[in-house]
Amino acid sequence: MKFRLEWKYKLKNNQKVHCSSEWISGMNAIQMGEELEAGGKASELYFYDEKGTSWILKEMKKLVVEIEEDPHEVTVYFDGGFNRESNQAGIGVVIYFKQGKKKYRIRANELIEEMDTNNEAEYAAFYYALNILEDLGVRHLPCEFKGDSQGLLKQLEGEWPCYEEVLNQWLDRIEEKIKALDLKPVYKVIPRKDNKEADKLATQALEGKEVFSKMLIL
Structure with missing residues (x-):
């Protein structure tokens, strides 16, 4: 989660100049705020x-402690696969936080019965990811969603219309869940080669291999 500081800088003639920082991490924001206050030249400091x-600074210190205990800096990869013969969909999700x-x-990953198209599988994968975020307690945060489904991501951004009734129903469910979790989503279309992990999970679901794992990576 990133923060920006705004403050008034006091000149020698007692005039005040409005100043603003770049987006920085919570700990860096606190350090910068403490240095500004210690210098005695800053007033009306807000984060x-x-x-x-x-x-204000006191509230910010408490907030950062709380944030450190909750999941944050969330990135989601998602993908869906479809078997035309069985009308089954495999969905895969990878979440870093x-x-x-x-x-x-x-x-x-998860196997879903009675899907109609590969596009629908992509929407189901996205919604599945949101359910996992909800279980993790991810709320009130910016989250980055990455996938190779350009149509879905552009529709969620509001750039492309959706004319299919079934997909519109999925869009409604997705948008309602994002609103309920109070997320600030950032959507990024990536090449299929950069989505291999989620794609593999979707394929494994179609093969009957169920996966759910949480791993410490750093």
């Missing part, structure tokens, strides 16, 4: 998150 919520000073990876 802003990416959603526009503001805190930090908790405390450690980084984790979750790998998960």
Whole structure:
């Protein structure tokens, strides 16, 4: 989670100049705020998150401690596969996140019966990822979603329309879940070669190999 500082800098003639920092990590923001206050030249110092919520320094210190205990810096990879003969879909999800000073990876997949298209499988994979985030307690955070399904991601961004009723129903479910979790999603279309891990999980689901693992990676 990134933060931006805003403050008034006091000149020698007692005029005040509005100043603002770049987006930086919570700990760096606190360090910068402490140095600004110690210098005696800054007033009206506030910290802003990416959603526009503001805190003073004392509140910011408490917030960062709480954030360190919860999952944050979340990146989600998703993919869906479809078997035309069986009308089954395999969905795969890989989630990277930090908790405390450690980084984790979750790998998960699921087999879904009676799907109609590969596109629908992609939507189901995205929704499956949101359910995992909900179980992790991920709320009120920016999250990056990466996949090779350009249509889905562009539709979620509002850039492309969706004309298929079934897919629109999935879009509604996805958007409702994002709203309920109060996430700030960032969508990134990636080449299929960069989505191999989620693709493999989707294929394994179609093969009957169920996976759900959480691994410490740092």
